Structures are given as C-alpha cells and as structure tokens.
Amino acid sequence: MKDDTRISNSTIIRRIHHTLKKLE
Structure with missing residues (x-):
C-alpha cells in the first residue's frame, strides 16, 4: 500500500x- 501511494504521488x-x- 505504501509503495502504491508513493507511485501515485510521483x-x-x-x-x-x-x-x-x-x-x-
């Protein structure tokens, strides 16, 4: 989940x- 959020932010x-x- 955290990784997905970072990708979304990027x-x-x-x-x-x-x-x-x-x-x-």
Missing part, C-alpha cells in the same frame, strides 16, 4: 509539473 507530481510547463 505520478501526480509529474502531471502537475507537466501542466505547469504548458501554462508557462
């Missing part, structure tokens, strides 16, 4: 970072 962070790049 995916969310990547999506946010990608979205921020699009906004710039």
Whole structure:
C-alpha cells in the first residue's frame, strides 16, 4: 500500500509539473 501511494504521488507530481510547463 505504501509503495502504491508513493507511485501515485510521483505520478501526480509529474502531471502537475507537466501542466505547469504548458501554462508557462
């Protein structure tokens, strides 16, 4: 469960970072 949460967080962070790049 903990590993899954870490993977999910990493995916969310990547999506946010990608979205921020699009906004710039």
